[in-house]
Amino acid sequence: MSTRPLTAARETTFLEALATQARVIGALILRELHTRYGRENVGYLWMIGEPMLLATVIGSLHGASGHGNPYGGDMKPVPFAVLGYTTFILFRGIVNRAEGGVEANASLLYHKQVTVFDINLARGFLEFAGGFATFAILMSLLVLVGMADWPARPLPLLMAWFLMFWYAMGHAFLISAITYENRTVGRLVHPYSYFMVGLSGAFLPLHWLPHPYREWLAWVPLTSVFELVRYGWFQSANLDEFSGRYLIGSCMVLTWVGLVMMRRLREHIHLA
Template sequence: MVRIIFALMLREMATTYGRSAGGYIWAVLEPVLGVTLLSVIFSLALQTPGLGTNFPLFYATGFLPFAMFNDLTNKVATSIRFSRPFLAYPSVTFIDAMIARVLLNALTHIAVIAIVITGIYVIYQLPVVVNLASVFEALLLITLLAVGVGTMNCYLMTAFPIWERVWQIITRPLFLMSGIFFTYDLMPSQAQNILWYNPLIHCIGLMRRGLYPTYQGSYINQELVIAVSLVLLVLGLMLLERTYRNLLER
């Protein structure tokens, strides 16, 4: 199983990054440019960010976890389609394909987050007071949530192709509903009562708790994120285990 997963990871590295100019450089440049653009736009519109005084750090702590969740979810959801030729072999299962994509892309995003955040601290000469335990916990919960949502979507998108379009439509507001631009604490109480059930807002809050020593984030509930993730993961795996061979023949 380890050899199969490693081979699938190498294949994805070659197909995803090896064919593009710059390869892995774009994996770093894309979030850097995104954080820079948002920082410039919102620094002109707002006097101070929701936390601290540095716009790039504030938006990076929201944008990068969201980008990690969004990309991992899509990669897991399309893992059967991506590795369909190899799933014809009895020794390769859909779980191998999922694990390979999760490992490769999670490690890539963690490296990108580390590079971007470190770069912001160095460029702006910010005092480094980081709670690594909270940061690692946030990254772990983001990965778990993405795997749960992605596994369920993997079944739905493979069984019902129209679900991919539906998912893109219903998740467009997620960028604004996950506390990227404004912290949960600054939102109106009516919005808080609804957005509290968004697991991603807890993950982003946990990331900011790790990078802002004065930020408490009393609303953060790790149990909610774990419960939603595990329910979707178990349900998705059960559905795929029963039907994925039939789905491959479509």
């Protein structure tokens, strides 16, 4: 008879802790919005304004340089480029913002409810919101003007975005721990994110490549993300080059290593 009250107490405690963490992350998101964008001029709208401008330029360049439909099937140049770039924006944004994130919010660690994990997760959610809004707006506009069709397989498309978020957050956990007070390594983060544009498969499906380069590039987990993204949007796309087990395994390993590194980092942060 004594186990029932004990079990109920544990469930209540867990739910209360979960609700507290949700409030903390929500507050961190609002603080990051105000700190990053402020309230002047377009304010928070710049969260999607900047990536929309970049994606529009990329799509326009592909549309101007394309002759006919070199991509085959229903993969037209402009939606192909916009789909790839808006998805890559999520990875680039989360990875780039991870560097220096702990230092910028170190004062918040005075509050015992706030952790390094919460800081990284809040910044990641903010990047996801901006990136997904950019993707949804631009792709919807392309559909409305007749330059693209609606997604052929919405569920795999959403799964691809979730996996991209997970993979990018694994990077963020690791980067925030390694670059804390290490500016030399921190300077390599931005070049790394831009270098990954060519290796990610955002603009280059694996089946276009000859052997053995196709197998070499398949070792980059991001290529599987983009294979799934294109499969979710384009009817003519397939999953011949997609490796779900390898992608999920990479996400799990990155997340585990990142969490371990962040836990060690918290032990070395001294608040004056």
